[in-house]
Amino acid sequence: xxxxxxxxLIFSSLVIGQSAKExxxxxxxNILGLTSQAISKMTVVRPDxxxxxEMKSWSKGIDYYLIYITAxxxxxxxxxxxxxxxxxxxxxxxxxMIKLPPSMMMQSWMGSDFTNDxxxxxxxxxxxxxxxxxxxxxxxxxxxxxxxxIPKPDAPVVWGKITMWITKEHYLQIKVEYxxxxxxxxxxxxxxxxxxxxxxxxxxxxxxxxxxxxxxxTIFEYSSxxxxxxxxxxxxxxxxxxxxx
Numbered sequence: 001x002x003x004x005x006x007x008x009l010i011f012s013s014l015v016i017g018q019s020a021k022e023x024x025x026x027x028x029x030n031i032l033g034l035t036s037q038a039i040s041k042m043t044v045v046r047p048d049x050x051x052x053x054e055m056k057s058w059s060k061g062i063d064y065y066l067i068y069i070t071a072x073x074x075x076x077x078x079x080x081x082x083x084x085x086x087x088x089x090x091x092x093x094x095x096x097m098i099k100l101p102p103s104m105m106m107q108s109w110m111g112s113d114f115t116n117d118x119x120x121x122x123x124x125x126x127x128x129x130x131x132x133x134x135x136x137x138x139x140x141x142x143x144x145x146x147x148x149x150i151p152k153p154d155a156p157v158v159w160g161k162i163t164m165w166i167t168k169e170h171y172l173q174i175k176v177e178y179x180x181x182x183x184x185x186x187x188x189x190x191x192x193x194x195x196x197x198x199x200x201x202x203x204x205x206x207x208x209x210x211x212x213x214x215x216x217x218t219i220f221e222y223s224s225x226x227x228x229x230x231x232x233x234x235x236x237x238x239x240x241x242x243x244x245x
Contacts, residue, residue, distance in 0.1 A: 205220070
């Protein structure tokens, strides 16, 4: 009898884990599309000041991602590129191409509360973590799954744990908590301004709020997104970093 109960518990946990992974994959696919092209603005908010950074971005799956800074004038022309496992930064003001090592993934991206990993999408939420549904909760009137992400052994990730709330309708990532290796809360991301973007619903505003810095946050807002327009792999090259506009 005990063996049967144990087998049922093991089977139940496997089913829950598998369905959690399916939910995460659907949510991730919804955000990424086959490709994406976007125009967005990031606002870094501090207790005594704030600043804005405007940008264009292009992505193709999880392997290719390129960001071109359009404003302010002092940062205009800077380009960030992820090409598979390589990460590059082109700085036209000094004429240098810099390769970003994995050790820099936890560092702030352009002085914001987002990390290099958040913006350049180095790690895969689907492949690099084990997923478990730990609860079903209502967030901002959206019925949601609460899913826990635990890194797989030796996965190239920067977080010790992630907790994510994904809505049952449209699979939206409405809230995400990021924990360090000691499982201390580092950042909380809140998604809002949910709109119909082409063929899908998405939060078009994300706020990243650090746990230990009162009054600090970074707001990331999309003004336009186009999904699934073909982009050649060659677009995501070091040569194109110097030419893209």
